Amino acid sequence: MTNNRQSILSKLTNPKYIMVYATIGIFFVIYAFGAFMYGDKGFMTVRTFVNLFIDNAYFGISAVGMTMVLITGGIDLSVGAVASLTGMFIAYGTTVLGLHPMTCIFAALVMGVGLGLLMGWVIHYLNVPPFITTLTGMFFARGVCSLISRESIDIHHPMIDALAGWKIYLMKYSAGHWVRIRPIAFINFNVILFVVMIIAGTFILQRTRFGRNIYAIGGNEQSASLMGLPVGRTKVLVYGFNGLCSVLAGISYALYVKSGWNLSLQGGELEVITCAVIGGTLLTGGVGYMIGTLFGVLLKSVIPALITFNGNLLSWWGKIATGGLLLLFICIQRFVVTSSARKK
């Protein structure tokens, strides 16, 4: 018997990976462009690379949950508001009410996961489109933010300060000693949380039945239920998990800016969706990989970095470039989908 499965080439040319290749490829092209143009200004340093993670960790954490939601064929517009509300919980709880941050985080988790589960339940069992349901969730969460406070509240708490200030310096071995690399580069709690979430997300999607059910639902929800898969439970849990990711993103953002503000992260949900989509996740569902989302986050964040290095461009060019990328990826997706449909 010819065993074509084990051929590595055949594995790698599997058409399902095309989108991920496109993302990774474009990221490296843009990065190489940056290195060519601004290599002398320090674009090629480890620091620049690590900063891509540090400055966008909260988007990345949220994108993990968003990727799963998108794979089911759904969408969640509430993530920015829920993350913002998490920040408000922590800021108001610690600074105004004098609560321990862990208490606030626990309350935020209950709120975020609970809202996610509720939205999932409404979407599946009441058959309300995800767009509408989560739009409602977004207004709800944003409303509660403003109810708590309409002013920005600084966060001052030893535990938060410690967590936000905690960092691991990247070292290298030279002349018999471990020394910090120059220019100084470090990773912090947010980066670790982001990477852990990406790994956890990959594990869930690729190695658990729950994850595979997510793909099956995105492929064809009716078939999935005829195949006896727990469609309702899976969908509710996916939105619940996304709620969890939103809260973690909110914590990460709070650590990043060390304050809570009712209007923070407005439009954040769209940035998160953008990360997932340029990472190769199909908006129609059924296709998407965490590794793609990781590179989607990096790709989206490398553009502002380039603009900073250029120094002469207005930052709005970043938005325009991101829009262009999004358009490019949607066109590639369309092309991949139609060409695979034609093969039938």
Added chain:
Amino acid sequence: MPQKNILEMKGITIQFPGVKALDGVDFSLREGEIHSLLGENGAGKSTLIKCLTGVNRMDEGQILLDGREIRPSGPSQAMELGISTVFQEVNLCPNLSVAENIFVGRQPMKHGQINWREINSRAEELMSRFHLNIDVTRPLSYYSTAIQQMTSIARAVDVKAKILILDEPTSSLDENEVQLLFNVMRELRANGMGIIFITHFLDQIYAVSDRMTILRNGHLIGTYGINELGKVELVTKMVGKDMDVIFNLKRAEVPGDADYMLKAEHIGDASHVKDISITLKKGELVGFAGLLGSGRTETAEMLFGASRTVKGEIFVDGESITLRQPFDAIKARIAFCPEDRKRDGIIGDLSIRENIMLAVQSRKGFMHPMTKQEQTELADKYIKLLGIATPDCEKKAGELSGGNQQKVILARWMAAEPKILILDEPTRGIDIGAKAEIQRLMLEMCGEGVSVIFISSELDEIIRCSNRIIIMRDREKVAEVDGSSCTQQDILKIIAEGAA
């Protein structure tokens, strides 16, 4: 030797609003048996299956599995009980790999993780039992419908099923694939599985089944051994009326000097069809024969403007026309019933009335809307004329059976009073009674001067109806034969060998 009954259904009655879908039906299935379930559309076959798999609740009756009473609450519970179903439409996930489609929901686990290695190797083993050596890690959408069908059977078989229900599994398979499927069915039978087989191909019933049960209008007509009942008797029992109608269809009569309604000269599209020439006279019926993928559908789509003709010329009624989009064809009074009626033809959420008047309205233009009363009259006329089984014209088209949906599409184009009607597999997946009706309607339209192009995979109906038959192979027209003087063997030979 009396075998043990694995399944017994007694006195099953299901009441739908306004109609008794099943009325006291008994059915039994033995261990190691292939049992065909027969009946026209609407006879209650699907309802019986849905009752067994828990999709529909029965109002009266009893289901015994291995002597124990069961009441499955849904397909997944039925599956746990050992009742697996493979539907006509492939109910799998196109984005998942072949292997995963077989195992999703019950993946083998190792250390709390999905064991992909085992999934892939077991899937490969299962597919090779069907003599398919394919890369099972590729997405399902990468493969043909036949392989997708085999995948769903592999899935059903691998669940330790005692009962396998095959609902029209062969309608999209070619001859070799059907034989492959039959071999698999026989092997499963030898292992003691009970198989319920639903098909509208009579030959296949005789080729593979042990017994058959016939339903008509929700009533049990009887259960027979395969040798107890001949084909004609069987059809008579299914349809409940004389079959003379079917076997006495007369070809359209075309006078030798009739005008050419359609002439296509050396047309080809961008990718599929190279060079085809077709002529069609007024009131003539031309059949397109050929295997799936031979270019029949692509040619029809060009003639309807659904795909771009890049070379050659098309004349309608003597005038050269350019078909850029279906609207151009509708203006030229060309009508097209596509092959996949669910996807391209019927709009399930619209009522029968709205479905019927679509093409008329499109031709009239939206500036001249028809009144509701005109529409209703029009719809009622065709419902009566075509014998569409529905309480009224406001029923959603998606709720009709396949044969009735086909009639609605036919009515849509008849109402538009076309000069040229192209029918792509109009009789696919519908029962023999409805098939005969459709054929009769086609020929009646020819009698009224409409020219018809009839595409079908079933050679007997092509030969029965066509004046001329165009035979296609590998995206080319290889021969044109006279419908009255050729036999199935002639055509098969041309399809197989390519020589005229």
